[in-house]
Amino acid sequence: MNQAWKNIRADFPILDQQVNGKPLVYLDNAATSQKPQCVIDALTHFYQHVNANVHRGIHTLSMRATFAYEAARERSAKFLNAAESGEIVFTAGTTDSINLVANSWGDENLKKDDVILLTEMEHHSNLVPWQLLARRTGARLRFLPVVPGDTGLLDLAQLDKVLTSEVKIFAFTHVSNTLGVINPVTQLCARARAVGAISVVDAAQSAGHLPLDVQTMGCDFLAVSGHKMCGPTGVGLLYGRKVLLDAMPPYRGGGSMISNVDYFESKWAPAPQKFEAGTPNIADVIALARAMDYLDDLGREAIALHDEKLASLAYARLAAEIPGIRMLGPADHRSGVISFDLPGVHAHDVVTMADQEGVALRGGHHCNQPLMRKLGLSSTSRASFYLYNTEDEIARLVTTLQKIHGFFAG
Amino acid sequence: MNQAWKNIRADFPILDQQVNGKPLVYLDNAATSQKPQCVIDALTHFYQHVNANVHRGIHTLSMRATFAYEAARERSAKFLNAAESGEIVFTAGTTDSINLVANSWGDENLKKDDVILLTEMEHHSNLVPWQLLARRTGARLRFLPVVPGDTGLLDLAQLDKVLTSEVKIFAFTHVSNTLGVINPVTQLCARARAVGAISVVDAAQSAGHLPLDVQTMGCDFLAVSGHKMCGPTGVGLLYGRKVLLDAMPPYRGGGSMISNVDYFESKWAPAPQKFEAGTPNIADVIALARAMDYLDDLGREAIALHDEKLASLAYARLAAEIPGIRMLGPADHRSGVISFDLPGVHAHDVVTMADQEGVALRGGHHCNQPLMRKLGLSSTSRASFYLYNTEDEIARLVTTLQKIHGFFAG
Amino acid sequence: MQDLTDLYQSVILDHNRRPRNYSVLPTANRVGSGNNPMCGDQITVYVKLDGDRISDVSFQGSGCAISKASASLMTVNLKGKTIPEADAIYAGLHKMVTTGKVGEDDMSDLAALAGVYQFPARIKCATLGWHAALNAAKGDERPATTEKPGD
């Protein structure tokens, strides 16, 4: 652990508060992460010194804003090891990125009876856009199952059966937001390519948590949310291989995505501008780049180790110390997301009670309704860890769950 | 002018800087406005005290974030005098809002040979989405002309001819971002309704500048960008009449816009949630509501008067004091946007030279290429005023343009 | 964890553990459903309506202690009531859980839900079953949902 890790909690002003009279233990990181002061400062600095619209302006502020905005694109390309910055499209987040691919690549390339392959563990954001695409085009959905039981691992033995030559798109999550499973993304992308399908990786839960290298992964598209990786809300990005982006029709129409406009028809700008209609989310894009710096100063290898260490510890302690608890997801080799069920206590009651102790958990279907049904659950409680969480906080979690169990059992 | 106007420039920290050794004169407000400190503080406060994901969470931070987010919806409804907060959909900005209507209402309701009526002065963001819709559905575009000459007023005498019963959508801008024309929006909406067309108002240049009352205007949809009205970048909204929103299919698919998801199909949440897939731009939505408070403290009537006074003064002085200048748009009854052409000096040269004097202008086609061609221009120079601009700054503008004229004439 | 007993009163814990009228009602002539999409809670309500009187009512579904107990209390409180009477009882409940104020009428066992007021995220849980039942009784077939803003 390098110097940047010392005093890491001081970087996050929000953590220093009491909730219901107890020090806050924020364990809802899979929903959204907290922001370090340097990211907040990047926003303040932008609005106090730089703010102007980009691209079309040649006065000093506009040039400053444009350079900072395009530097953020370079920074993002480096963050993902994209071959060039032109492969980075800024969006409103993972959901927006996936909809972009479904609408632009999907509508252009899918025909009736083509197959869109997903997995049984997808977040609604990597499921509903494909349902809508299937309805528009007549394509069919197919699902790679998870193995029976509670580990939630993908059933790779079934891959041959479902990943056939009819598959045109294979979209899957890198890390499950409910089960903490880390999928073998490099292998899955290679298998997709082998049958001529494009791969779409939902990296909402992995960007900012694991080292990501799109060239090594071999994915065609990868979707990221800024707010889950220490960046602001409302911004994210889509990585797309340049040859694919170049061939795709636009997504939204508007200013900045055109090369020529007449009353009755228009020509498009090259990618990535073609996909960035209208005034972009300039300030948040720039602040997102600052979040990338912050994460890389800590080291993404180190972050992944930290997340896994906490999650494995929490998994082991909850399994051992909470009577009757049902743990979901794998025991180790996992991300920082833990899901569990306390039989007889609904997840909402768990969350409300934990909140009384200052512990922020999430309870519900986690935008994962079909998977929940498959597991025979309507909801789970979830604790998700990130770089500022500590072993002491796991102790607080364990004590809290013991109390809750006692309250309902009593 | 009430108390809030005293010291107004001190509310905007960015204005207090030198550009190229001269005090900044920011006259690029039609591209984006500057942000008062209270809006920047709203962002900081959110990230330092409140930040959590909304809707799905029941721990304290998430409840705080949800209430602030939904309070911003109420605030927005009040800002526009919408009948209820469910008529407000948060989007990424005007461009996104218009694309939402074109994709959702448009694809659902338009057939081959239906007509989409626009005007000749539309911004690319209120033109290209309709071109794309026309291409998808086989509908036709038609344009209400501007009167010949340089005032840029809509040729209302032609309305009967173009607004026929074939028209299903009449989309037009409230205020032109190039010419400063204010269109008679109430009248246009009523005429649209009379032939059974829906009206879509592009309010990018009017929200935050003029009092807006969607019920008096009688519009069906109205699109707004936050960044042009003292709010942050990356956020805006769509007002839509509730019965229309309720009947529309979703736009993007993903989390939070569903009521039930199965592997093969899903049911949608009611509007407005149906249109807000994924984690919304929580912080910026909340900061936008703060911008609305700020503007209403000043008074939108007063802002409109201030804008018009400056623009009319600037129009008159430039016309009188810059030899050979060609002024575009009306001389008065106008918004704060002024466009002009210095014969023999390209707009880019004007802007670069003005920037050397600290004066931030914009030069180009202003996302208005077809209108430019119609006026026989490839670009204009534009000065656009907002609440913090002063008569002294107009003096700086005049002197600067005199120098530029002298430099090129000499 | 003392303050939790404000919310999780013993009446609630009891109705959660042993929900009343938790079954399919074979004689039902109206069926309603409700869901809370944000939580995944689902409820089905069976109503036997005689004229405008709810002569019997039952429910089934999955949900948190608050929603289960509240639905259970709903069946106990609405059985035998006319629709206007049911509306009035629900109005009192709604006022109580949103304002914390117990109405002039005696809320009897429903007063156990008064603590919900302090947990705004849980108000929806306390009203879901009631919505579903009243919608069904009034012949509104649409599933009750908690997502209407302002509810």
Place this chain on the structure above:
Amino acid sequence: MQDLTDLYQSVILDHNRRPRNYSVLPTANRVGSGNNPMCGDQITVYVKLDGDRISDVSFQGSGCAISKASASLMTVNLKGKTIPEADAIYAGLHKMVTTGKVGEDDMSDLAALAGVYQFPARIKCATLGWHAALNAAKGDERPATTEKPGD
């Protein structure tokens, strides 16, 4: 407004006012175009290619002083050059306007564009005509555009 003469040197103002070879070239066997979508600038370039030699070149279009003067200087500097020679001249120009460094070769009248370096938003203006001409000479029919990132 003294510092502006860095950018708007008299050579530039002269070429802007009286652009050289500003016409359609009847003998052209290659035509290229360029546009700067952000500004609306449009340029058409006419090239007469003999083997790999640009034996004549002209242009027309609308644009700012920098783009017009630079295109005019382009015609003067490329006329009579082979494609490799033209590439080398452009490489020198590109280096000059992006780094401010004038190459070892004598840039002669092109040195008037050195001031562009200090105005990064105007670099595209200074290269548009050159792109269009070189693309045309090399048989690349696509319009040159300034929007490729990193250009």
